[in-house]
Amino acid sequence: MRRLFPVTDQTVTTGSGGRPLGAPGEGGGEGGGAAEEREWSLDELADAYAYPEPGPGEPGPWLRANMVSTLDGAAQHDGRSQPISTATDMRIFGTLRGLADVVVVGAETVRLEGYRPARARAEFAARREAAGQGPAPAVAVVTASLDLDFSLPLFTSPLVPTLILTGAAAAPDRVAAAEKAGARVVIAGAGMGVEPDRAVRALAGLGHTRLLTEGGPRLLGQFVAAGVLDELCLTVSPMLAVGDAQRIAGGPSVAVPRRFALVSLLEEEGFLFSRYRRP
Numbered sequence: 001m002r003r004l005f006p007v008t009d010q011t012v013t014t015g016s017g018g019r020p021l022g023a024p025g026e027g028g029g030e031g032g033g034a035a036e037e038r039e040w041s042l043d044e045l046a047d048a049y050a051y052p053e054p055g056p057g058e059p060g061p062w063l064r065a066n067m068v069s070t071l072d073g074a075a076q077h078d079g080r081s082q083p084i085s086t087a088t089d090m091r092i093f094g095t096l097r098g099l100a101d102v103v104v105v106g107a108e109t110v111r112l113e114g115y116r117p118a119r120a121r122a123e124f125a126a127r128r129e130a131a132g133q134g135p136a137p138a139v140a141v142v143t144a145s146l147d148l149d150f151s152l153p154l155f156t157s158p159l160v161p162t163l164i165l166t167g168a169a170a171a172p173d174r175v176a177a178a179e180k181a182g183a184r185v186v187i188a189g190a191g192m193g194v195e196p197d198r199a200v201r202a203l204a205g206l207g208h209t210r211l212l213t214e215g216g217p218r219l220l221g222q223f224v225a226a227g228v229l230d231e232l233c234l235t236v237s238p239m240l241a242v243g244d245a246q247r248i249a250g251g252p253s254v255a256v257p258r259r260f261a262l263v264s265l266l267e268e269e270g271f272l273f274s275r276y277r278r279p
Contacts, residue, residue: 001088001267001273002266003264004265004267006263042091046095046127051210054209060204061201062209062231063200063211065213065214066096066213066214067214067215067232067233067249068085068234068235068237068248069084069235069237070236070237072240072242073248074245074246075217076246081113084237084241086268086271088268088269088273089273097137097212098123099127099210100137100210102137103138103139103214104165104211104213104214104219105139105140105142105215105216106142106215107143107145109214109216109219110148110154112216116152116154117136117139117154117160118139118159121136131210135159137160139154139160140163140164140208141162142219145171145192148164150177151181155178155182158182162182162183163203164178164185166185166187167191167193168187168189169191170185170192187202188202196223217246217249217251220249221249222251224249225251225252233275235272235274260277261278261279263275263276263277
């Protein structure tokens, strides 16, 4: 892996006159000058993807999303993201989880991807302890119907109790089934569904300020439309999937497209690992 942006003395080799190799008038050819590719350690990845330091007073919630997309905009192939991913993408996936207080995910993604509880990893133990975090992030499932299999390990054997984000009008019998399975039900909407801004506030009220969502596309679209998404970590896969796969975000369009700023870009074997933040 190599860093393409921001450009620093570690990412660019300079030639005569202090100009980057590959710049006009220097050797190296098109695209020359980037640092040699190597495998980054988990500590380096954790530093690169660290949550922003909180400002004065109580830290507010920071919601980041982690998604993968092909060159033609597909977020899945045959209903799953794994076929368009790579081993390094999965290391970043694990790193983002290792930094988060809670992983927020839609019920459909839980069903399609076979979600399991987040696990404690020794590589992040010291970092999490220093940040006042538990051994692993909680998983928060967003669902209006609570149509979930509560016999799955996500509910029966999590290291940290799984959260269910739902609306005040959710079916009482399903709420009871979730609580009987050991999940904590959190009301984050006045009706059947979840209101994105209320979900973020509710999680922050539980002490979860480092938020990570892994989709799916409809949930991400709701966070974008509500204006509560702070950061997008997007892996661009050098593949073409064609077909009618979903994009990374779905749902009704926004009146004006949301503008985000590029803060980091890494590359490995044609995969681009980008970070964008809300200005």
